[in-house]
Amino acid sequence: MWAIIGTVCTGAIISFFEIPPLIKKKCWKEIVIFVLLLLVGMTLSILIIKDITIPTPIDWITKIYSPLAHFMDRILS
Amino acid sequence: MLEKGKISSGEFLIMVIIFNIGGAILTLPSVLVSLAKQDGWIAYIIATLIGLCFVLLFTRLALLYPSMNYIEVNEKIFGIWIGKISALLFLLYLYYLSSALLSEIGNFFSTQVLVETPMEMIMILFILTSLFGARLGLEVICRTAFFFFPWLVLLLFILFVFLIPDIKFENLQPVFEEGMKPIMRGSYHSLALPYVQLVFFLMITPYVHEKAEMKKNFYLGTILGGGVLFLVIIFSILVLGADNTARLNYPSYKLGMRISIGNFFERVEVIVAFIWVFTEYFKLTICFYGLALGLAQLLGLKNYKILLFPLAFLILTFTIFSHPDIVHYQNFMATAWTPLSLTICFILPLLLLIVGKIRKK
Numbered sequence: 001m002w003a004i005i006g007t008v009c010t011g012a013i014i015s016f017f018e019i020p021p022l023i024k025k026k027c028w029k030e031i032v033i034f035v036l037l038l039l040v041g042m043t044l045s046i047l048i049i050k051d052i053t054i055p056t057p058i059d060w061i062t063k064i065y066s067p068l069a070h071f072m073d074r075i076l077s
Numbered sequence: 078m079l080e081k082g083k084i085s086s087g088e089f090l091i092m093v094i095i096f097n098i099g100g101a102i103l104t105l106p107s108v109l110v111s112l113a114k115q116d117g118w119i120a121y122i123i124a125t126l127i128g129l130c131f132v133l134l135f136t137r138l139a140l141l142y143p144s145m146n147y148i149e150v151n152e153k154i155f156g157i158w159i160g161k162i163s164a165l166l167f168l169l170y171l172y173y174l175s176s177a178l179l180s181e182i183g184n185f186f187s188t189q190v191l192v193e194t195p196m197e198m199i200m201i202l203f204i205l206t207s208l209f210g211a212r213l214g215l216e217v218i219c220r221t222a223f224f225f226f227p228w229l230v231l232l233l234f235i236l237f238v239f240l241i242p243d244i245k246f247e248n249l250q251p252v253f254e255e256g257m258k259p260i261m262r263g264s265y266h267s268l269a270l271p272y273v274q275l276v277f278f279l280m281i282t283p284y285v286h287e288k289a290e291m292k293k294n295f296y297l298g299t300i301l302g303g304g305v306l307f308l309v310i311i312f313s314i315l316v317l318g319a320d321n322t323a324r325l326n327y328p329s330y331k332l333g334m335r336i337s338i339g340n341f342f343e344r345v346e347v348i349v350a351f352i353w354v355f356t357e358y359f360k361l362t363i364c365f366y367g368l369a370l371g372l373a374q375l376l377g378l379k380n381y382k383i384l385l386f387p388l389a390f391l392i393l394t395f396t397i398f399s400h401p402d403i404v405h406y407q408n409f410m411a412t413a414w415t416p417l418s419l420t421i422c423f424i425l426p427l428l429l430l431i432v433g434k435i436r437k438k
Contacts, residue, residue, distance in 0.1 A: 011390075014386045014387075018383060018386065022383065027378075027379060027380070029376075029377075029378065030378050030379065030380065030383050033376060033378065033384070034383050034384070034387060037384065037387035037388065037390075037391065038386070038387040038390065040387075040391065041387055041390030041391045041393075041394060042390065044391070044394040044395075044398070045390065045393070045394050047398075048394060048397050048398055053401075054398045056398060056399050056400070056401070057399070058399050058400065058405075058409055061409075061413055061417060062408075062409060062412060062413045064413075065412070065413040065416045065417055066412065066413070068416045069412040069413055069415075069416055072265065072415075072416065073262075076258060076261050076262040076265060077258060077259075077262060
């Protein structure tokens with residue numbers, strides 16, 4: 001529980017320091033992307049804290065490249 | 078222009094050397110020697126020669142549009158949409174690279190040095206330090222590397238000189254025991270560890286002052302960094318033997334433990350850890366910086382510094398969930414990592430160069 005509160009607090013403190021200068025300069029696009037990335041990051045870290053398994057993209061990459069990897073292994077051994 | 082800083086070609090040279098050494102110095106000897114046995118050093122020479130061909134490709138590409146970095150060149154040559162997709166693939170590769178560097182740091186410290194500290198804490202501290210560096214910009218990173226470089230040379234010198242008494246030349250024999258096949262296999266796998274990643278420097282070549290010097294220093298840095306790695310590999314084989322090197326996770330760390338001069342100059346393995354942390358820190362910082370800068374250019378933002386904090390969050394979480402355990406990580410490194418790096422860092426730039434040459438005519 002404390003870990004989640006810590007994560008949310010970190011996010012809030014970062015936004016508190018980063019967003020007001022952007023509002024002053026009227027950089028709306030920057031604000032949207034900043035908040036979006038921060039929300040994705042915080043969601044992922046809360047999922048990790050709660051011990052929920054997130055499917056890793058590395059497995060998909062391994063699957064895509066496995067024919068090529070086997071081919072190279074066959075040539076070189 | 079998002080980055081207004083300029084670096085000199087000497088600083089560029091040092092960044093290339095550090096980028097080559099970082100990340101590879103601890104893990105490469107074990108990977109290479111487990112594939113090519115005592116002929117690992119021959120395999121590494123072949124890999125270096127191929128690596129120089131990669132550098133030829135990258136310098137050609139850098140001098141095609143000297144004032145643009147890799148993301149801008151992609152959009153210029155491939156057009157807006159295909160260019161954006163190709164640049165995004167490169168940025169995803171950088172994202173994975175940063176998280177792999179971070180996880181290597183976490184694994185090393187939690188198994189060898191700070192055994193009772195949780196891995197996440199070490200990674201958080203490291204990424205925070207990196208964040209400060211990346212926030213200060215390219216000039217500061219390169220100049221800090223410039224100041225730390227003499228210490229790096231000194232430590233490497235201490236390591237190699239004090240290992241000379243422990244050399245056993247019998248460990249190198251027999252040469253070519255199993256023919257050419259294992260050697261080719263070893264050099265194929267070591268292509269992806271330091272050399273093909275040099276494509277990253279296309280992100281910072283536009284900010285180097287002297288272009289002609291830059292080209293020369295790119296080659297020189299690759300050769301010098303490769304030379305240091307070559308020494309580490311051949312010393313691992315000569316001092317520890319091929320079997321031991323292949324079995325250990327961090328053979329060069331073990332090399333430091335072997336140093337013993339007159340029973341009082343001992344236990345200096347922290348020297349190796351120090352070299353490694355230095356180089357790994359600069360590699361991570363420059364990758365992190367390149368990732369933020371590239372993403373800002375891709376999305377058309379006015380400031381890249383705003384992206385650093387969220388990206389640090391994302392890199393940290395990806396490090397934790399991308400590889401559930403170290404076996405998964407080593408499995409990925411042994412199979413899909415080399416073809417993946419070759420596609421993104423060699424085939425895409427090659428296509429870019431061909432299309433760019435045709436378009437410029």
